[in-house]
Structure formats: structure tokens, C-alpha cells
Amino acid sequence: xxxxxxxxxxxxxxxxxxxxxxxxxxxxxxxxxxxxxxxxxxxxxxxxxxxxxxxxxxxxxxxxxxxxxxxxxxxxxxxxxxxxxxxxxxxxxxxxxxxxxxxxxxxxxxxxxx
Amino acid sequence: xxxxxxxxxxxxxxxxxxxxxxxxxxxxxxxxxxxxxxxxxxxxxxxxxxxxxxxxxxxxxxxxxxxxxxxxxxxxxxxxxxxxxxxxxxxxxxxxxxxxxxxxxxxxxxxxxxxxxxxxxxxxxxxxxxxxxxxxxxxxxxxxxxxxxxxxxxxxxxxxxxxxxxxxxxxxxxxxxxxxxxxxxxxxxxxxxxxxxxxxxxxxxxxxxxxxxxxxxxxxxxxxxxxxxxxxxxxxxxxxxxxxxxxxxxxxxxxxxxxxxxxxxxxxxxxxxxxxxxxxxxxxxxxxxx
Numbered sequence: 001x002x003x004x005x006x007x008x009x010x011x012x013x014x015x016x017x018x019x020x021x022x023x024x025x026x027x028x029x030x031x032x033x034x035x036x037x038x039x040x041x042x043x044x045x046x047x048x049x050x051x052x053x054x055x056x057x058x059x060x061x062x063x064x065x066x067x068x069x070x071x072x073x074x075x076x077x078x079x080x081x082x083x084x085x086x087x088x089x090x091x092x093x094x095x096x097x098x099x100x101x102x103x104x105x106x107x108x109x110x111x112x113x114x
Numbered sequence: 115x116x117x118x119x120x121x122x123x124x125x126x127x128x129x130x131x132x133x134x135x136x137x138x139x140x141x142x143x144x145x146x147x148x149x150x151x152x153x154x155x156x157x158x159x160x161x162x163x164x165x166x167x168x169x170x171x172x173x174x175x176x177x178x179x180x181x182x183x184x185x186x187x188x189x190x191x192x193x194x195x196x197x198x199x200x201x202x203x204x205x206x207x208x209x210x211x212x213x214x215x216x217x218x219x220x221x222x223x224x225x226x227x228x229x230x231x232x233x234x235x236x237x238x239x240x241x242x243x244x245x246x247x248x249x250x251x252x253x254x255x256x257x258x259x260x261x262x263x264x265x266x267x268x269x270x271x272x273x274x275x276x277x278x279x280x281x282x283x284x285x286x287x288x289x290x291x292x293x294x295x296x297x298x299x300x301x302x303x304x305x306x307x308x309x310x311x312x313x314x315x316x317x318x319x320x321x322x323x324x325x326x327x328x329x330x331x332x333x334x335x336x337x338x339x340x341x342x343x344x345x346x347x348x349x350x351x352x353x354x355x356x357x358x359x360x361x362x363x364x365x366x367x368x369x370x371x372x373x374x375x376x377x378x379x380x381x382x383x384x385x386x387x388x389x390x391x392x393x394x395x396x397x398x399x400x401x402x403x404x
Binding site (some may be wrong): 021022023024027028031032034035036039 | 162163164165167168171263266267270274
């Protein structure tokens with residue numbers, strides 16, 4: 001049985017997928033994961049989850065983010081007067097996300113996507 | 115137990131004190147080195163990649179612990195070559211449990227051996243936490259923290275092997291074969307020196323007390339799994355002095371060893387001999403500098 005392993009480097013970080021282990025049950029999976037995925041990297045916590053229990057949807061099945069222009073959903077669209085610093089920070093984050101989304105889109109188009 | 119008065123620095127010990135410290139260190143260092151040497155035979159041969167890595171990890175831990183103990187023997191002027199690569203095999207003091215070859219291809223042997231060993235290891239490390247010798251005391255915490263994984267590993271494997279008939283039979287066979295040798299873990303190197311180790315407060319429990327403590331842990335664990343200990347010929351309440359215990363012919367602690375040890379020693383010193391080495395390469399900082 002295959003268990004996917006997720007490693008958290010510091011408290012508060014996300015657990016990130018880092019590989020898998022073969023083990024008959026959860027306890028053994030944790031024990032093996034400890035050696036295989038946390039021995040040589042700084043680790044605060046490990047999760048294991050049975051591979052079969054992980055659900056997946058990918059670009060074959062879904063148009064992530066939709067196909068129409070959704071810029072009206074982004075706060076950046078409504079940015080026409082000086083805002084509070086919290087709003088400004090949030091705006092910057094969203095502008096960055098928007099930029100990345102566009103780069104991604106261009107990349108997909110360049111690869112002959114629709 | 116309160117800490118006895120601390121012994122002085124290595125170069126200020128009396129001859130009798132130094133002898134006691136040395137015997138204690140050889141027990142520790144030789145066990146760790148030889149058990150690890152045997153574990154490495156499972157490399158690329160373990161049942162799965164995961165179990166291979168887990169046992170390799172344990173072997174590396176034990177080699178690291180051996181290094182910390184041999185380093186304390188170097189305080190008395192010995193070099194690594196004298197302690198490991200050039201020491202006459204008939205002078206080693208490890209228990210004969212750790213030198214036994216594995217029953218071929220028998221993973222249960224590796225697991226039962228590590229269970230018996232690591233439980234004993236934990237008990238003796240606890241008895242050193244308040245050692246009167248500061249150099250030993252200071253290294254215990256580092257080592258003891260790595261031992262939890264070893265015991266958990268052995269226990270997890272044993273309970274899973276015991277779930278099916280064939281696995282249980284393998285556990286039984288390994289237990290019957292290894293248990294008499296495991297008793298030598300608590301055998302004295304020399305009765306007088308061992309008594310001195312206790313009197314000096316180098317460890318807080320004498321060997322027979324630790325052995326009882328160990329039996330109280332391992333015997334019920336095996337019985338709960340369905341492994342019979344009836345053939346182990348345990349004395350009633352196991353509270354006899356160690357010299358009266360029925361030990362195998364070769365005890366290890368007193369420098370008597372089985373033939374398997376001499377073969378193993380030849381094997382791991384082979385390259386050193388062949389390359390006509392006279393000293394060991396150092397690839398790590400001295401533990402005191404780290």
C-alpha cells in the first residue's frame with residue numbers, strides 16, 4: 001500500500017508533498033516516512049495519507065479559473081483612490097497573482113491550448 | 115538517586131578508577147559498533163526499500179554512538195586504530211548477542227535481536243544519566259533521544275510479524291536462538307571491576323538489577339505476542355546473581371567470543387589490512403569540537 005508523505009518545515013508552514021512510502025498501515029508509514037523524508041531535511045511535522053484516498057482534478061477535467069474575462073472579480077479593478085495600507089498590500093498581492101495568471105495563460109496559449 | 119561525587123578529569127583518575135571507566139566504555143562502544151556492523155549486512159537485502167532504509171538509519175545511529183564512546187577511550191591516549199582497526203579481536207568486550215550471524219534471510223532475526231538489544235540499551239543508558247563520570251554523563255542525552263525510534267521500530271515489526279502463523283513461528287525461532295546470548299548483555303566483564311563501577315557511581319544500577327528490569331519489559335512483551343518463553347529456563351523471579359545464571363559458553367564481556375566474531379572482525383578490517391593502513395582517516399570533527 002502506498003502512502004503519500006507531506007512535510008512541514010516550520011510550525012505554521014503548509015505541509016508540502018515530498019514523496020511516498022510503501023507500508024502496510026499508517027503507523028508503519030509514519031515510521032518509514034520519518035527516515036525517508038525527514039532525516040536529512042529540517043522538519044517540524046509529517047503527514048501520511050493513503051494514496052487511494054487522495055482525490056484529483058486536473059486540466060484534462062477542468063478549466064481552472066474559467067475561460068471568460070474575470071478581471072471584475074479582482075479588487076485591483078476598483079483601485080481609483082489612495083487606500084489603507086492593508087488594502088494596498090492586498091492589492092499588491094492580487095496584482096502579482098493576476099500577473100502570474102496571465103503569464104500562465106500565455107504559456108498555455110503558446111503550447112497550442114485553446 | 116543523587117549524583118555521587120564527580121570523578122576528576124580523565125588524566126587525573128587513579129589506575130583503578132581508569133580501569134573501571136574503560137571497562138564500562140568498552141561494553142558500550144563495542145556493543146554499538148558490532149551490532150551496527152551486523153545490521154549493515156541487510157543493506158539491499160531487506161524485505162522492502164523502506165525497511166532497508168530504516169535499518170540502515172538505525173545502524174548509522176549506533177555507529178555514531180560507538181564513535182562517541184570510543185572518543186572517551188581516546189582520552190586515555192588510545193587512537194582510533196588501536197581501539198577499532200588494530201585491536202586484537204580476542205580483546206573486544208561486546209555481548210555475544212551482537213556478533214551472531216543472522217539466520218540466513220531471516221528478517222525476524224534482525225528484528226528480535228534489535229528488540230532485545232535496544233530495550234537493554236535503553237535501560238543501561240538511563241542508568242548512566244547521573245554517572246559520576248562527567249564525560250559519560252554529558253553524552254547520554256544526545257544518545258538516548260535517538261533510541262526511541264529503535265525500540266518503536268522493533269516493537270512495530272514484532273507485533274506485525276506476530277499477526278500471522280508463519281511470522282509468529284519465525285519470532286519464536288529467533289527468540290529461542292538469541293535469548294541466551296541476549297542474557298550476556300548483562301554479564302560482567304570482571305566481577306571486581308563491575309563492583310567498582312557501581313561503587314564509584316559510574317552507573318546508578320548494577321547489572322543484575324538492570325537485567326531484572328529488562329526481563330520485566332521483554333518477557334511480558336513476547337508472551338503477549340504469543341511467543342513462549344518457557345524454554346528460556348528463566349530462574350524463578352529471575353532474581354539470582356548473574357554468575358548463577360545459565361549463560362552460553364561464550365559471553366563476550368569477558369573477551370570470550372564465538373567463531374562468528376573472528377570472521378566478522380576479519381571482514382571489517384580486511385580493507386584496512388589490505389591497504390596496509392596504520393591510521394584511520396578522519397572525516398568528521400572530534401565530538402568535543404562539534
